[in-house]
Amino acid sequence: MRFSGYIPILVVTAALAVVPLVFSSNSLFNFMVMSLIITLAAQGWNILGGVAGQTSFGHALFFGVGCYTAAMLQFHFGVNAWLAFLLAVAAGAAAGFILGFLSFRAGLRGSYFALITLAFAELMRILANASDWTGGAAGLLLKLNPGFSNMQFESRASFLWLALAFVFIGLVISRAIAGSRFGAQLVAVRENEDAARALGVDVLSVKLKAISLSGAITAAAGVLYVQNFLYIDANIGFGVWISIEALLAPLVGGRGLVLGPLIGTFTLHGLGELTKSFAGRIPGIDLMVFAVVLIGVVAFASGGVLGLLRRFAPRLARRIAV
Amino acid sequence: MMLRTETIIMRFGGLTAVNQASLGVREGSITGLIGPNGAGKTTLFAVIAGFLQPTGGRVLWQGRDITGLKPHQRAQMGIARTFQIVQPFQGLNVLENITVGSYLRHRQTDEAVAKARAVAERVGLGAELEQQASSLTVAGRKRLELARALATEPKLLLLDEVLAGLNPSEIRDIIPVIRAIRDDGVTIFMIEHVMQAVMNLCEEVYVLAQGQMIAEGTPASVCNDPAVIEAYLGKGAAARIASTGGAHA
Amino acid sequence: MYSPTILIEAMINGLLTGAIYALIALGLTLVYGVLHIINFAHGAILASAMFAVWGLNVLAGVDPYLAILLLAPVFFCLGYGVQRLVIGPAAKGDDGNILLITLGLSIFIENALLAGFGSDTRSISSDFSFAVVEAGPFLISSPRLVGFAGSLIVTAILWFIMSRTDAGKAIRAVAREKLGASLMGIDVGHVYAVTFGLGCAALAVAAGLLMPTFYVNPRVGGAFVNIAFTIVVLGGMGSIPGAMIGGLLIGLVESLSGLLLGESLGQIGIFIIFILVLLLKPTGLFGAKA
Numbered sequence: 001m002r003f004s005g006y007i008p009i010l011v012v013t014a015a016l017a018v019v020p021l022v023f024s025s026n027s028l029f030n031f032m033v034m035s036l037i038i039t040l041a042a043q044g045w046n047i048l049g050g051v052a053g054q055t056s057f058g059h060a061l062f063f064g065v066g067c068y069t070a071a072m073l074q075f076h077f078g079v080n081a082w083l084a085f086l087l088a089v090a091a092g093a094a095a096g097f098i099l100g101f102l103s104f105r106a107g108l109r110g111s112y113f114a115l116i117t118l119a120f121a122e123l124m125r126i127l128a129n130a131s132d133w134t135g136g137a138a139g140l141l142l143k144l145n146p147g148f149s150n151m152q153f154e155s156r157a158s159f160l161w162l163a164l165a166f167v168f169i170g171l172v173i174s175r176a177i178a179g180s181r182f183g184a185q186l187v188a189v190r191e192n193e194d195a196a197r198a199l200g201v202d203v204l205s206v207k208l209k210a211i212s213l214s215g216a217i218t219a220a221a222g223v224l225y226v227q228n229f230l231y232i233d234a235n236i237g238f239g240v241w242i243s244i245e246a247l248l249a250p251l252v253g254g255r256g257l258v259l260g261p262l263i264g265t266f267t268l269h270g271l272g273e274l275t276k277s278f279a280g281r282i283p284g285i286d287l288m289v290f291a292v293v294l295i296g297v298v299a300f301a302s303g304g305v306l307g308l309l310r311r312f313a314p315r316l317a318r319r320i321a322v
Numbered sequence: 323m324m325l326r327t328e329t330i331i332m333r334f335g336g337l338t339a340v341n342q343a344s345l346g347v348r349e350g351s352i353t354g355l356i357g358p359n360g361a362g363k364t365t366l367f368a369v370i371a372g373f374l375q376p377t378g379g380r381v382l383w384q385g386r387d388i389t390g391l392k393p394h395q396r397a398q399m400g401i402a403r404t405f406q407i408v409q410p411f412q413g414l415n416v417l418e419n420i421t422v423g424s425y426l427r428h429r430q431t432d433e434a435v436a437k438a439r440a441v442a443e444r445v446g447l448g449a450e451l452e453q454q455a456s457s458l459t460v461a462g463r464k465r466l467e468l469a470r471a472l473a474t475e476p477k478l479l480l481l482d483e484v485l486a487g488l489n490p491s492e493i494r495d496i497i498p499v500i501r502a503i504r505d506d507g508v509t510i511f512m513i514e515h516v517m518q519a520v521m522n523l524c525e526e527v528y529v530l531a532q533g534q535m536i537a538e539g540t541p542a543s544v545c546n547d548p549a550v551i552e553a554y555l556g557k558g559a560a561a562r563i564a565s566t567g568g569a570h571a
Numbered sequence: 572m573y574s575p576t577i578l579i580e581a582m583i584n585g586l587l588t589g590a591i592y593a594l595i596a597l598g599l600t601l602v603y604g605v606l607h608i609i610n611f612a613h614g615a616i617l618a619s620a621m622f623a624v625w626g627l628n629v630l631a632g633v634d635p636y637l638a639i640l641l642l643a644p645v646f647f648c649l650g651y652g653v654q655r656l657v658i659g660p661a662a663k664g665d666d667g668n669i670l671l672i673t674l675g676l677s678i679f680i681e682n683a684l685l686a687g688f689g690s691d692t693r694s695i696s697s698d699f700s701f702a703v704v705e706a707g708p709f710l711i712s713s714p715r716l717v718g719f720a721g722s723l724i725v726t727a728i729l730w731f732i733m734s735r736t737d738a739g740k741a742i743r744a745v746a747r748e749k750l751g752a753s754l755m756g757i758d759v760g761h762v763y764a765v766t767f768g769l770g771c772a773a774l775a776v777a778a779g780l781l782m783p784t785f786y787v788n789p790r791v792g793g794a795f796v797n798i799a800f801t802i803v804v805l806g807g808m809g810s811i812p813g814a815m816i817g818g819l820l821i822g823l824v825e826s827l828s829g830l831l832l833g834e835s836l837g838q839i840g841i842f843i844i845f846i847l848v849l850l851l852k853p854t855g856l857f858g859a860k861a
Contacts, residue, residue, distance in 0.1 A: 055667060057674070106850045111609040111670050115800060116849045122797060123842040130835045137835070181425045181434065188422045191411035198371065198405070200397030200426035200474055240793065244678065251671065283690065284682030284789070291679035298671050299661035 005179060008259065008319070009171045016164055020157035029156040035269050036163035037224045041242060042249035042261035043170035044218030048096075049247060050256035051174075051183065052210040053190025055110070058117030059246040062215040064124055064237030065095045066222025071140045071232045072133065081151035085223045092219020093212040100211035104204055118243070125238035139233030142226065151227045163224055167262065170217055174258040186210055187256075218246060248290055252297055254306030263305050268293065324349040324384060324509055325370065325401075325478055331378035332365050332533075339365040341533040342379070347478065347526075352500070352510045354524035354541070356517075358554055362533040363513045364406055367480050370511075371403040372396045397426060400477035404467040404484055406513070410455035416442065417451040419466055423473030438473055445469045445499055461492045468496075472503065479503065481512040485519050497522060517545075529553065573830065580709050581830045582823060587715040589822015590722035594777045595795055596802035596814045597726060598770030601733075604809025605746040605766040608658075608666065611673035614796025615680035616771055620646055620778035621787040622684060628695045628782070635695060636717070639779035643772045650771025654764040677792070684789035694786040714783035721780045722818075725773060730811050732769075742766055746809070794838075798825070801845040807854060 019032065045059050069088035073079040079087070103116050128134040135141075146154040153159045177183040185206045188196035193203050226232050236242075245265075250256070253264025271293065272286035279285050301308050310317040323346035332340040340362040347353045355363050368374040370381055372393040381389045383399060391399075402423075411419050417438055424437035442448050445465045450458065455466060464484050471479055481500070485493050497519055504510050514520050520527060520541055527544045529537040531553035537544050544550055548560035555563075595617060602610050623642055627633040633641070657676065662669040702713035733739040744752040745762045753759045802821050806813025821841060829837030 055670065102850055106853070108849060108853065110666055112849060112853055114670060115609070115804075116846060119797075119842050119845045119849070123839065123846070126836065126839050126842070130833075179431055181429055181431065184418070184422050184425055184434075187414065187418075188411055191413055192409050194373070195405070195409035195411065195470075196422065197373070197393040198397065198403050198409075199423045199470060200394045201422070202392070202394045244674075247674075282686045284685035287682040288679055288686065291675045291682065294675035294678070295657070295661055295672055298668050298675070299663075302668075 005175055006172070009168070009175060012259065012262065013164060013168045013171070017161065020160055026156055029160055031269065031273065033156070033160050033163050033228060035265050036160070036167050037221050037228065038242075038245045038249060038269070039167050039262045039265040040163070040170055040224065041218045041221035041246040042265055043167070043174060044092075044214045044216070044221065045246040046250040046256065046261050047174065047177065047186075047217065048210050048214035050250045050260060051177065051190065052186040052207060053256075054207065054211070055114050055247070056117040056214075056243070057114040057247065058119070058121035058243050059214075059218050060238045060240065060243040061099065061117065061121040061124055062092045062095055062218035063222040063225070063242045063246070064121070064128065064234075064239075065215070066092050066219030067226050067232045067237040068128060068134055068140075068222075069219070070223040071142060071226045074142055075135075075140050076133070080149065081227065082149070085151065085220070085227075088223045089216045089220050092222070093216035095219070096211040096213070096215025097208060099215075100208045104207045104211075118240075121238050121240075121243060125234045128238055129234035134234065135232075137233065139231060139236075142230040144230060152230070159228060163228075166220060166224060171258060171262070173213075173217070178258055182206070182209070190256075244290075248294055250304075252293055252304050254304040255302075257304075257306050260304060260306060267305055323347065323382075325511065326382040327366070327370065327379065328382065329379040330366065330369055330376045330381070332362070332369055332374060333377040339533055340369065340376070340530075343530065343533070343535050344379075345528045345535060345538070347509060347511045349509050350504070350507070351525050352504050352512065352523050354520045354527040355511065355513045355530060356515070356520060356527060356544075357530035360532075361530040361553075363530050364482055366530065367403060367482055367513060371401060371480055397474055397476075400475075401480065402471040402474045402476035402478070403480040404471050404482055406482040406486070408463045408467045410458070410463055410466055412454075412456045414455055415451065416447055416453050416455060416458070416466060416469075419455050420447075420469045420473045423470040424475075426474045437475075438469075441469050441473045444502075445472065446495070460487045461496075464488065465496070468499075472508075476508060478509045478511060481510060481514075483513050483515060485514060485516045493519060521545075576708050577830070578827075581826045583709060583711060584715065585823040585826025586819055587712070587719045587822070588826065589819040590719040590815075591777055591780055591818075592795075592798050592802055592822055593815045593818020594722040594725055594773055594780070596799040596806070596818050597729060597811065598773040599799050600803045600806065600809055600811065600814045601729070601773075602767055602770045603803065604811075605742055606654075606669075606763050608662075608669040609673070609800075610767075610770070611670060611796070612676035612680060613673075613770070613774070613799060614792030614794075615677040615684075616646070616650070616792070617774045617778060617795055618684060618787065618789060618792035619680055620771075620775045621782055621785075621791065622688060622693075623775075624778045624782045625693050625695060625787055629693075635779045635782045636721075639721075639776050642775040642779065646775035647768040647772040649768075651764045651768035653771075654767035655760065658767070659760060659763060677796075681789050681792060688789065690788060690790075692786045692788040695782050697783065700783045712784060714780075718780035718784070721776065725776050726811065726815050729769065729773065733811065738765070797838075797845075798841060801841050801848075804845060804848050804853070 020029065041059060041063055044062060045056060049055050066088045069091040070084045073084040073087060074081060099120055103113055108116055129137050146152045185201045188201055189203055189206055197203055248268060249264035250260045252268055254260035268290055271289055275286055275289045297304055303310060325347040327343060327345050329342045329344055330340050331342060343366055357363055369376045372391055380387050388396060420438035420442055421434050424434040428434040428437055442451055445468050447465050447469055450462060458466060468484055493516060500510065500523060524541050527541050528535060529544055529550050536549045536553055537547045551560040551563060599610060599613050602608060620642060624635050624638045627638045628635060658669060658672050661672050700714060703710045704713055704716060733742060741757050742762055745757060745759055749759055798821060802814055802817040806817030824840045824844060825837065828840035
């Protein structure tokens, strides 16, 4: 029973891992790499916004902290890419802790919490855009220097596997939480804070753990972005786009569920590509589709794709569980 | 005394909800807290459980001052409460709801779930484990509220009107459950409006009216206390009842 | 240090712009006060109103101020429809849902504008755009003065509607006690939609007042919505006078921090105020309830 909960994760990961062995389309690889990076960012969001129910509109904060920590350490100090990655993840956790400490202690919930996360992300965007350290509006360009020790890969397939490995770790962490005491406490906080308190849950501490972990995972996605594109600027790192992507995917896939972010990202971006192929290169058309899907999900299918699965194919849904 | 409150005062702006309330709950007892609507009973419970910081006074737990402790710290020490307006985790099923409580003393999922099952059995929810909390009947929700609190393995259980909203046969079903909980060594302090249950269960009763403690004693003595009768029925009621000889009716 | 003339001129300009910000925030605070929802699409609706003003001017030669007379009722109806047909039914009364629905609306509108008009920045240029009034040593932009006056007038009208008319009474009743109001025979869904419509109409007015001196592109709403949120939080969610005073204050802060910190860092003052108010006094300076 313990292990069986991880089988769907292994199956999905294995299925994605064989794609580069079967196909060799570079545009497909690029699509998958980008989707996996977004999935990872969304997995971070899902722990805080999905499982613990604290809707964030500003996960760009953590993504950007990951991007810039990794990029600046390498750019200014020549720090090894993997070490920079670890430090960036730690910075993401620290950013989460600070934001959580300030806002949860002040008792911010719901819309107020969403607004303050957005404000912090925007604040960082303005700062990153203005500071010389971050390369200002021109951004930072990392040196192309492929090699495993630099976390850069000549073959697209290798980078895809790297990104997939991160997503796999994200899935395992989410799954482990779902079946644990911590997971139960997160859900309790989401459903009813007072009742959780009465049952001995230290609500503030649970929320702080959740936002720190959430920040760390989304920061890891930021590092992947930098290692993939070797470039970062303020509108990418701290831009609203990634806050929205990180939030949309879990909502569409299945809020709070382990596979929600992965399914949501691939559903949305699959739809996006499909729309583009029909409607041509009209700017913004894919985001219009995303928006309609978001409103549709909120209005008609609050459980997202996995919720629909549960309704129409309960047996299959039970097999892939949480 | 297991639990004592000393001259608790709770003010909200200009309104004094609880005024100088002192009481004690003896270990192993079932103690009641009664009083007319708006007397401040639930407020006093919230102070005892740590959900409200009192304006004045102290809460003592086994002789130790716990006035400054948070609700989860008090739960850790063995004080559990239920809510008058039940607060189930709506999106979870019955077993998951109770498991949140049992996780307090059992870090391992297997143990916590096993404990939750046992508690559910004990309060009569054994058949509804998989049911969503939101789909339970009123009586079911009351039992769930009780089960969750019990799953934290408390030493003292604060029950805030667990019988309100139940019909007479449901009340009859749940009274033995409460007594059995006490017989297993859990001290019970309950706010209750159903006098039949108070008379039936409680050894000691405190009466709160307009935020002040006006009487204490056995249920029978308290019910004949003129101050209590006046608090419930209005000024002069005690004298009227005495003159018509109806006090025991 | 800056000369007093420059400082005072910056302050005057800040106050003039602040009044229009206040007008934008007015719709947001009104909707919050009555529906208790944060309308995330507010900025995107403003952007579409600004495109409408621009379009009328470029295609039909309509003066931006005249466009207000046409667009205010149109946007009232649009707002009414959006609340009645999209937000209300889709949200099912859940605050978290409403936040997400309005986020979805804002993404949709912004990208529809992008798809329709491209990402170019557009503006209206007429002689009046650059007209100035001389007041002693200061040069004050005439269109900004008109904007200032227009904002004050609209705020006064809205305040009058809210406090003196039967419709306003119904709106306030719903704001305070939804259930009670519905028991008294007030159609709560209708009142919600009217309020949302009023908020959108205020945006149309703001768009007309803004366009002579401002530019528009599909992303312009984002900048305004941040400012509007700050004003609303500062002034107290739901407070009309709070929005006016908050707007003037924010205009002042933006203008001065822009002068002192430069264009790119200038906005930082607004976010810092926003964060501090949320953390320290989330009820705002004039808000009564939490």
